[in-house]
Amino acid sequence: MYDYPAVNIRSPRWLVKPAAEGAAELAAETGLPPLLTHLLAQRGINTAEKARDFLVPKLATLGDPRLLPEMPAAVDRILRAVDEKQHVVLYGDYDVDGVTSMALLHLVLKAYGLDTKLFLPSRMEEGYGLSHDGLAKCFETHGRPDLLIALDCATTSLNEAAWLAEQGVDCVIVDHHELSPLGRPKCLALVNPKLTDDWHYFCTAGLVFKLAHALLKTRPAPNFDLKETLDLVALGTVADLVPLVSENRLLVRRGLEALAQTQRLGLRALKQLAGVDGLVQTHHVSFRLGPRLNAAGRLDTAATALELQLAGEMETAAELANLLEAHNKDRQNVEQAVHAEAEAMLATLGDLEQLSAIVLGSRNWHPGVIGIVASRISRLCHRPTILVSFDENGVGKGSGRSIPGFSLVEAIDICRDHLLGGGGHAMAAGISVQEAKIDSFREAFAAAARQALSDEAMTPLLELDVEVKLKDLTLSFLENYKLMEPFGQKNPEPLFFSRRVVPKLPGRSIKGKHLRLMLTQDGAGMDSVWFNAPIGKLPPAPWDVAMRLQRSFFRGQEQWQITLEGVRSSV
Numbered sequence: 001m002y003d004y005p006a007v008n009i010r011s012p013r014w015l016v017k018p019a020a021e022g023a024a025e026l027a028a029e030t031g032l033p034p035l036l037t038h039l040l041a042q043r044g045i046n047t048a049e050k051a052r053d054f055l056v057p058k059l060a061t062l063g064d065p066r067l068l069p070e071m072p073a074a075v076d077r078i079l080r081a082v083d084e085k086q087h088v089v090l091y092g093d094y095d096v097d098g099v100t101s102m103a104l105l106h107l108v109l110k111a112y113g114l115d116t117k118l119f120l121p122s123r124m125e126e127g128y129g130l131s132h133d134g135l136a137k138c139f140e141t142h143g144r145p146d147l148l149i150a151l152d153c154a155t156t157s158l159n160e161a162a163w164l165a166e167q168g169v170d171c172v173i174v175d176h177h178e179l180s181p182l183g184r185p186k187c188l189a190l191v192n193p194k195l196t197d198d199w200h201y202f203c204t205a206g207l208v209f210k211l212a213h214a215l216l217k218t219r220p221a222p223n224f225d226l227k228e229t230l231d232l233v234a235l236g237t238v239a240d241l242v243p244l245v246s247e248n249r250l251l252v253r254r255g256l257e258a259l260a261q262t263q264r265l266g267l268r269a270l271k272q273l274a275g276v277d278g279l280v281q282t283h284h285v286s287f288r289l290g291p292r293l294n295a296a297g298r299l300d301t302a303a304t305a306l307e308l309q310l311a312g313e314m315e316t317a318a319e320l321a322n323l324l325e326a327h328n329k330d331r332q333n334v335e336q337a338v339h340a341e342a343e344a345m346l347a348t349l350g351d352l353e354q355l356s357a358i359v360l361g362s363r364n365w366h367p368g369v370i371g372i373v374a375s376r377i378s379r380l381c382h383r384p385t386i387l388v389s390f391d392e393n394g395v396g397k398g399s400g401r402s403i404p405g406f407s408l409v410e411a412i413d414i415c416r417d418h419l420l421g422g423g424g425h426a427m428a429a430g431i432s433v434q435e436a437k438i439d440s441f442r443e444a445f446a447a448a449a450r451q452a453l454s455d456e457a458m459t460p461l462l463e464l465d466v467e468v469k470l471k472d473l474t475l476s477f478l479e480n481y482k483l484m485e486p487f488g489q490k491n492p493e494p495l496f497f498s499r500r501v502v503p504k505l506p507g508r509s510i511k512g513k514h515l516r517l518m519l520t521q522d523g524a525g526m527d528s529v530w531f532n533a534p535i536g537k538l539p540p541a542p543w544d545v546a547m548r549l550q551r552s553f554f555r556g557q558e559q560w561q562i563t564l565e566g567v568r569s570s571v
Helices: 023-030 034-042 048-055 071-083 096-111 132-142 158-166 204-218 226-239 246-260 265-274 282-299 303-310 314-347 370-381 408-414 435-452 475-484
Strands: 013-016 088-091 117-119 147-151 170-174 189-191 358-362 385-390 395-401 421-424 428-434 461-464 496-510 514-521 524-530 543-554 557-569
Touching: 023 034, 023 048, 034 048, 034 475, 048 475, 071 147, 071 170, 071 189, 071 204, 088 096, 088 132, 096 147, 096 204, 096 226, 096 282, 096 303, 117 132, 132 158, 158 170, 170 204, 204 226, 204 246, 226 246, 226 282, 246 282, 265 282, 265 303, 265 314, 282 303, 282 314, 303 314, 314 358, 314 370, 358 370, 358 395, 358 435, 370 385, 370 395, 370 428, 385 428, 385 435, 395 435, 408 421, 408 428, 408 435, 428 435, 475 543
Parallel strands: 013 461, 088 117, 088 147, 147 170, 170 189, 358 385, 524 557
Antiparallel strands: 385 395, 395 428, 421 428, 496 514, 496 543, 514 524, 543 557
16 A cells, blocks of 8 residues: 555566476376466476366365364363353454454354353453463453363463463363473363474464364264355465465365355455455455454454454444454554654665664554564565564564574574563564663574575575466466465465566556556567556566466456566566
8 A cells, every 4th residue: 555665675586497397297197288287396286186186176185183183182172161061261362363263163162052252362451362461351351261262372371371270270272383492381282283293284263173173073063064164264374374285275265265255244344345346365365354354453452353253233244344444544554654664764774785684673663563564674675574662661572574594483592582582483473572682682683694594595586487478378278277276375376487578658557656558479468567666767678577467357257467576678
């Protein structure tokens, strides 16, 4: 939405991937277009069986959910709660993964006749996860439960889990975050794939789906169809940026189809406000639906996002969707202000190319948006980036984003002496730090980055999957190409490369910063859009272009266009 300055410190390298082995044989065996089999072979899909399973996956191939770590113990304890009509609280996280997980499990347990209580901590008051403040507020609100099920948090909450045990509260944790180096929490069951070498691609929404599947395999629930929850699974999975591989990809594919036809009144209202009509793809979740659901938890309470998913009346659904829309606009304004101040700080750091990492902090920043801004700056500068919001007492909450080749979790562990705490994933993590120690942390963090990252790794890379001619993008290829969806982490949208393309200029400006134009090459042409184009500073034609293919529907008709990711004058 906002026209942020481009502060990339280096021009990206263009690198075309080598030809994939087995592509020609796969095309001959399956009859698929050679261009498609080239893309499949690059992903290790080099047999007809693998191609069929990837392009036309089926829910019948889902694995036994009871094989997940400690799943049988979780199922047994939950079904005992059902049988004894026990007091059960679902305790979650305030992001999309957290609220969709809660909604899904609430609906499943409701089908068994169990009316669970729902608790979401406030980002500003109780903070993330299973904290003592959060538990105190939870017990104040709902009383002491017989069973507390923690969703999308609590794997590292060793003290809090021990306290629950002391209080006589049974605890089941369903989470996908990394384990604490101090061990596992004291709970009846920890359903976390990080306990094994398998299943690591799941977020909590996916794990709750597997938990629901395990419950239903053990004891069917009357008049409940688990497939009808796949829209929630897709929302949580895509928004949480977990790998779209194996079962995840299947669940998201079917989930996006379900989301397009969802009967959930709240999601229908939200889709309408977000301009999502008909076909639903991962980018709709990433850039339209997900941010609106997240906005409530970033600036206020995530309860609004949760209530929206469970809304039973259209009037209520519309009110909640409008409230999320307002929160999202507020979030955008706050984000813009934080981004502007962060970029002003960047301008004072001198030669950005000499930096191995970026750590910025301010008392003016809202902690709910620093992760988004850190992500933007990390992409623009191609450096690991952490932004920290300090409160009036000088205690800072930070959010970080990384680049390939650098693990934030490992770096946080190296820098732990400078921190109050921290953890997360390799590419996204959070920290807490005293304002007085931000400089020493910055130095230690930068040193860890210099040690881990080569000069090449700190240069942006346009990794091109395959060189094509525009005439190669036939209807037959495009019809098969869409079967590679959904695209996302570990199943990235292919990046095509084409030489000596001629743009039909001047094109049509969109909002003064994007450009729509026709590209031609050897008599073939295709519509394209160039987001954040350097209008008025276009390179001399003809162009070499790095591009993606985008599918949409307009007035019921499927349409394809090119989105330009990189443009340079042909050599």
